[in-house]
Amino acid sequence: MQQAKSLRLSQSQQLLKRAEAVIPCQTQCFSKGPTQFVKGVSPHYAVRGTGCRVEDVDGNSYIDYMGALGPITLGYNHPKVNEAIRRQLEDGALLSLPHPLEVEVAEKLVACIPCAEMVRFTKTGSEATSAAVRIARAFTGRDLIVQSGYHGWHDWYAVTKPLRNRGIPKVLLDYILPFPYNNADSLQSILERNPGKVAAVMLEPSVLGPPNHGFLERCRKLTYEHGALLIFDEVIMGFRIALGGAQEKFNVVPDLATFGKGMANGMPLSAVMGRAAVMKSCDDIFYSSTFGGEILSLAACKAVIDIYQSEPVIEHLAEVGGKLLRGTRERIRRHGLERYIEIVGFDARSMFLFHAPRPEENLILKSLFHQEVVRRGILCNGYHNMTYAHSEEDIQRTLAVYDEAFEVLKEALDTGTLRERLQGVPMQEVFRPVQ
Ligand SMILES: Cc1ncc(COP(=O)(O)O)c(C=O)c1O
Structure with missing residues (x-):
């Protein structure tokens, strides 16, 4: 050849x-x-x-x-998504007050993502995972995060990348404990070694394929038992293996989830969502961004969800x-x-x-x-x-x-x-x- x-x-x-x-x-x-x-x-x-x-x-x-x-x-260049963006552009990409689409799109996500009772929007996957971590820490009053997978470029997580963690205070390594995917025994031993200290277990619920039988269920059970929150980072799998991500496909519902990439067919939109009682911690934490309610992306997301719900x-x-x-x-x-x-x-x-x-x-x-x-x-x-x-x-x-x-x-x-x-x-x- x-x-x-x-x-x-x-x-x-x-x-x-x-x-x-x-x-x-x-x-x-x-x-x-x-x-x-x-x-x-x-x-x-x-x-x-x-x-x-x-x-x-x-x-x-x-x-x-x-x-x-x-x-x-x-x-x-999807015609219906483009049309939704174009129509919104005529009225503005960002206004001085929140746009009704914030409410409409949040309602749509609540209707189609199993864990979602309340939703906050942001722009990137990294922001969504960082927000989820802050919410979890505020809700539980604990500091440690146990994690598996990739969660973006922000300090709390990127400190774990030894070849790329210059510029990040190494003290943050004391607050994040990695565990291998599909290894619930390892998760269990980390939780047992840190009683009352773990705010959340954040993981990509599926990486190179479906999880081992019972793995996600054990993550769910262990987090309940140890008073930690379970967070699924669905930034890759949401809107891809199922509209509602791995939690929908594998029927395990976390306390919080982060979505990003596929939400708006290329427009910059991400979200953190979950149980209302937990999400209400947003009232007491610092999570605020000028572009959080940017409207073109919300219009795109609404069109995307409509297409997913009306076409195969x-x-x-x-x-x-x-x-x-x-x-x-x-x-x-x-x-x-x-x-x-x-x-x-x-x-x-x-x-x-x-x-x-x-x-x-x-x-x-x-x-x-x-x-x-x-x-x-x-x-x-x-x-x-x-x-x-x-x-x-x-x-x-x-x-x-x-x-x-x-x-x-x-x-x-x-x-x-x-x-x-x-x-x-x-x-x-x-x-x-x-x-
Ligand atoms: C699972 C997961 N979480 C978070 C992120 C970070 O998203 P972003 O690059 O939009 O900040 C990514 C990006 O690839 C990801 O795959």
């Missing part, structure tokens, strides 16, 4: 050079930054999204599986995503790559795991896969965030590209030429050491 031809990337590369002069890290989000793509091979700047396609600044078009890191669930969005994400997941797994097997590539996760959000013969080459293997698919018109950075806009035809086209890419990978692995075939700078870990 021939390696794919290189893309025209001159505009992307010029912009990246300009960014190096004026934007530290060159971007606003690690996962969109140049280290997460194969420099010299991949585009760096996109100018347009339509349905499930993204066009880069040099005019190359891709079937996109990044979904802007998750927020795009209905597809880019969740079913479609699972159907096309399931075909892609199973088709990919079958091709991995057919090409004899099972030892090197795995695909895991949910139909609506599946993810590759790359295992090179030498572990230090995992990212080289991932980069070579990325190189071979991006040059063939597929923007996949190791995961598939499915959208309502992906069609059967897109899936078939993607699988045909994966067939070709897997053939290149197999040849490279058989001949020990992974590095030689990579024509750019390999991707790095998201949380690489700070120099």
Whole structure:
């Protein structure tokens, strides 16, 4: 199999050079930054999204599986969401008093998310998780947070990232206790070692796939027994595996939950929600933000919920995503790559795991896969965030590209030429050491 031809990337590369002069890290989000793509091979700047396609600044078009890191669930440029935003724009994006949409959208979320009796809005997932932590501490009068998963860039959590926690007082490490996902025994022993001290257990309720049988139920029971709150961080899974997230899908209801990404099909909106008695702690804490009630995003969220409730969005994400997941797994097997590539996760959000013969080459293997698919018109950075806009035809086209890419990978692995075939700078870990 021939390696794919290189893309025209001159505009992307010029912009990246300009960014190096004026934007530290060159971007606003690690996962969109140049280290997460194969420099010299991949585009760096996109100018347009339509349905499930993204066009880069040099005019190359891709079937996109990044979904802007998750927020795009209905597809880019969705006409009904755009119309809702446009109509609201005529009346204003932000006014001097709260807009009625704050009430309407809060009511809608209360109606469709199991734990939600009251809701506060904010803009990003990180703000929502930080608000949830503050609410939990205020409600319980305790300080410790036990956590599993990723919860954003704010101090209380980011202090746990040893390669990225410069600038954060290390004393905060005394207040956060990580536990491994799916390990309720570990959670139990942390709670037993800290009686009366744990305000909340916050976790991503599902990460690389469904939780082990009984895990979420035990988290629920243990938090009750120890007087701690249970918080589900549904920033990724909300509006994706179910409208109401993992709590709806797995039928375990936390005290508080945080939602973000998928709420408004790309508009910046997040929320913390939960039991009324707990949420009322907001009356006594400092949680206040100028843009908290920004109206374009609320209008988008209202349109998004209406679409989810009147069209088979969740079913479609699972159907096309399931075909892609199973088709990919079958091709991995057919090409004899099972030892090197795995695909895991949910139909609506599946993810590759790359295992090179030498572990230090995992990212080289991932980069070579990325190189071979991006040059063939597929923007996949190791995961598939499915959208309502992906069609059967897109899936078939993607699988045909994966067939070709897997053939290149197999040849490279058989001949020990992974590095030689990579024509750019390999991707790095998201949380690489700070120099
Ligand atoms: C589970 C989870 N929580 C919180 C966040 C932080 O969200 P944001 O990047 O919008 O601040 C993310 C972001 O990826 C996430 O995946």
